[in-house]
Amino acid sequence: MADKIMQIKVAIVDDDEGIRSAISALVRRASGLKLTGEFSDAESALKELPKLMPDLVLMDINLPGMKGYECVRQLKGAQPTMQFLMLTVYEDSDSLFNSLRAGASGYLLKRTASARLLEAIRDVHEGGSPMSPQLARRVVQFFSKPSLESASLAKLTPAEREFLNQLANGYPYKEIADRMHISIDTVRSYVRTVYEKLHVHSRTEAVVKFLRG
Amino acid sequence: MADKIMQIKVAIVDDDEGIRSAISALVRRASGLKLTGEFSDAESALKELPKLMPDLVLMDINLPGMKGYECVRQLKGAQPTMQFLMLTVYEDSDSLFNSLRAGASGYLLKRTASARLLEAIRDVHEGGSPMSPQLARRVVQFFSKPSLESASLAKLTPAEREFLNQLANGYPYKEIADRMHISIDTVRSYVRTVYEKLHVHSRTEAVVKFLRG
DNA sequence: TTGGCTACCGCACAAAGATGCTATGGTGAT
DNA sequence: ATCACCATAGCATCTTTGTGCGGTAGCCAA
Numbered sequence: 151m152a153d154k155i156m157q158i159k160v161a162i163v164d165d166d167e168g169i170r171s172a173i174s175a176l177v178r179r180a181s182g183l184k185l186t187g188e189f190s191d192a193e194s195a196l197k198e199l200p201k202l203m204p205d206l207v208l209m210d211i212n213l214p215g216m217k218g219y220e221c222v223r224q225l226k227g228a229q230p231t232m233q234f235l236m237l238t239v240y241e242d243s244d245s246l247f248n249s250l251r252a253g254a255s256g257y258l259l260k261r262t263a264s265a266r267l268l269e270a271i272r273d274v275h276e277g278g279s280p281m282s283p284q285l286a287r288r289v290v291q292f293f294s295k296p297s298l299e300s301a302s303l304a305k306l307t308p309a310e311r312e313f314l315n316q317l318a319n320g321y322p323y324k325e326i327a328d329r330m331h332i333s334i335d336t337v338r339s340y341v342r343t344v345y346e347k348l349h350v351h352s353r354t355e356a357v358v359k360f361l362r363g
Numbered sequence: 364m365a366d367k368i369m370q371i372k373v374a375i376v377d378d379d380e381g382i383r384s385a386i387s388a389l390v391r392r393a394s395g396l397k398l399t400g401e402f403s404d405a406e407s408a409l410k411e412l413p414k415l416m417p418d419l420v421l422m423d424i425n426l427p428g429m430k431g432y433e434c435v436r437q438l439k440g441a442q443p444t445m446q447f448l449m450l451t452v453y454e455d456s457d458s459l460f461n462s463l464r465a466g467a468s469g470y471l472l473k474r475t476a477s478a479r480l481l482e483a484i485r486d487v488h489e490g491g492s493p494m495s496p497q498l499a500r501r502v503v504q505f506f507s508k509p510s511l512e513s514a515s516l517a518k519l520t521p522a523e524r525e526f527l528n529q530l531a532n533g534y535p536y537k538e539i540a541d542r543m544h545i546s547i548d549t550v551r552s553y554v555r556t557v558y559e560k561l562h563v564h565s566r567t568e569a570v571v572k573f574l575r576g
Numbered sequence: 577t578t579g580g581c582t583a584c585c586g587c588a589c590a591a592a593g594a595t596g597c598t599a600t601g602g603t604g605a606t
Numbered sequence: 607a608t609c610a611c612c613a614t615a616g617c618a619t620c621t622t623t624g625t626g627c628g629g630t631a632g633c634c635a636a
Binding site: 535536537551554555558564565566 | 621622623624625
Binding site: 247250251252253254255256273274276277278279280281282283284286287289290293294317318319320322350352353354355357358361362 | 465466489490491492495496500503506507530531565567574575
């Protein structure tokens with residue numbers, strides 16, 4: 151592949167004239183990047199981007215009208231290969247998680263240094279997901295928070311934990327017994343001890359506690 | 364606060380003698396960092412770290428015996444303020460997610476440049492979560508994947524969605540009927556339509572799809 | 577107005593799950 | 607050597623679920 155001479159086609163969606171021109175100048179000057187479009191609102195971006203087909207779109211979140219991540223959701227649905235790098239002043243969890251769910255590949259704060267931004271664009275193009283450390287922390291906490299809640303989960307023995315995992319897969323007792331090479335009555339025993347330790351009285355409650363932590 | 368003159372106390376847990384000495388030399392030379400401990404296995408780290416109380420621990424994953432993230436889980440439980448930065452050659456999803464669940468704050472590949480590592484240590488100490496872009500992508504995909512699956516969830520009517528929500532709360536049919544002011548047989552009707560739309564055959568499967576999608 | 581769709585309701589029955597009681601062999605700590 | 611705890615197992619009984627096969631009333635578009 152002639153990757154080295156391929157230029158990454160970049161588009162920008164941001165309603166702030168100043169920021170847009172600053173970034174477009176930055177991208178224009180950078181080697182290996184090619185600016186192919188500038189938009190000040192989600193609606194026009196939604197119409198034009200599928201024609202321009204940039205490799206990567208720098209998307210602001212707080213646009214007038216449609217939110218940036220909603221725009222990403224729709225574009226991503228139609229053009230799954232198009233990459234999106236969110237660029238925003240907001241570091242609230244909702245904007246972040248909505249963007250990730252919409253299919254954004256990275257999420258940077260606008261105060262990110264220019265050099266870091268260019269690096270991030272290349273990261274995304276190479277399959278990475280650059281993220282400001284502050285935002286990454288929120289994502290990480292999303293996973294680790296449960297561990298505090300789950301003092302009860304920690305009390306489970308390895309076998310019980312494995313059993314719970316099978317339960318969460320939806321298998322009936324019989325099949326869990328086969329998979330774990332134990333009798334169905336042993337499975338029933340696990341049901342008892344696990345339910346008691348988790349303070350639940352049904353499979354659903356146990357699974358929910360397990361999945362949420 | 365005299366933060367500027369405070370040194371970040373760093374400990375290392377890695378069974379590879381070469382890497383350990385390389386990193387310890389790097390940390391020793393760096394200003395603002397102070398090396399307070401070196402361990403070659405999880406067991407000894409588990410015993411000594413609570414006494415040393417470093418601010419941050421650089422933890423290898425593939426240790427002989429106990430895995431690095433298991434070590435983190437136990438230490439984090441006892442010392443929630445202690446921070447952990449995973450440092451590994453493995454970029455598989457299991458190691459990553461196990462580490463995050465265990466309470467790790469960051470996750471870097473060992474081939475990360477020295478300068479970037481020092482930067483990452485400071486990031487963690489300041490509340491960030493540095494992560495190699497390759498790893499960050501896996502985390503990001505964790506969020507975006509479901510949105511495709513949940514096309515089926517979108518097909519549910521409001522009543523069905525509410526029913527599914529009740530289902531996820533673990534209430535038996537009878538109670539769901541009361542809460543929704545419908546008969547138990549209508550609840551059974553919803554069971555049918557919802558299961559069909561989600562392509563599942565049990566309450567547990569439905570709830571899992573609902574919670575993850 | 578006829579046909580199709582949705583929300584609602586009913587009965588019946590088989591499969592799966594929840595729980596009470598009991599019991600054996602192993603392992604590790606006191 | 608005793609105690610606690612784990613993994614395993616069995617049996618009985620009752621409740622909850624899953625599903626097949628119906629039905630009525632309302633609403634909307636052809």
